[in-house]
């Protein structure tokens with residue numbers, strides 16, 4: 605059994621339909637331990653399998669947080685709810701002391717089955733710019749984001765800022781830029797889902813980073829085009845264009861919130 609303190613482990617760094625299909629990068633989402641509280645973000649396809657492969661146990665999770673309903677962020681949501689609920693690693697079952705935070709449409713459109721809706725202690729349908737509490741952590745949602753203009757009014761999408769006593773980070777899913785969308789999002793550390801590395805998509809990502817102006821961006825959510833372009837090349841270009849430190853994440857990378865360094869353990 606692996607325990608991680610104040611670390612974020614990136615079980616998956618892939619995203620989008622192309623990577624759901626190819627799995628050259630896992631689309632499992634990621635696990636964060638912040639001051640003893642274990643959170644899982646965006647359980648896409650393979651989340652439970654990758655949790656086990658990395659020696660983590662679902663029983664330890666106190667929160668599951670979903671940014672939006674697309675399959676690369678929700679495919680394993682029911683499986684993960686069930687895995688936490690039954691607590692089979694410790695032989696227990698019907699565990700209730702965990703929360704699931706999802707945008708309202710994830711709940712209303714049945715992404716959590718009726719059977720699984722009864723399992724967590726609480727399912728919170730998150731709203732923009734609200735504060736929620738998970739143990740001692742404050743979880744603040746961003747304004748409503750826009751993954752692609754195409755999804756306007758078809759998608760509830762939010763980022764999450766997690767603040768403890770000592771540590772703070774913001775996770776932003778793939779989103780387009782809109783002036784002022786990120787201005788109140790002061791954060792030293794951003795985990796950002798990349799979009800395509802060229803053209804307008806690239807410009808959008810650049811503007812978002814510039815508006816937030818964090819000290820460090822951990823970039824993930826690689827689609828097929830990102831791998832073809834080169835993820836390190838994209839990070840270098842973004843760093844040059846924004847003057848912000850950018851790290852291109854790979855599957856299995858572990859970010860230490862204390863040292864701010866990446867390792868494989």
Ligand SMILES: [Zn+2]
Nearest residue numbers: 619620674676
């Ligand atoms: Zn995605």
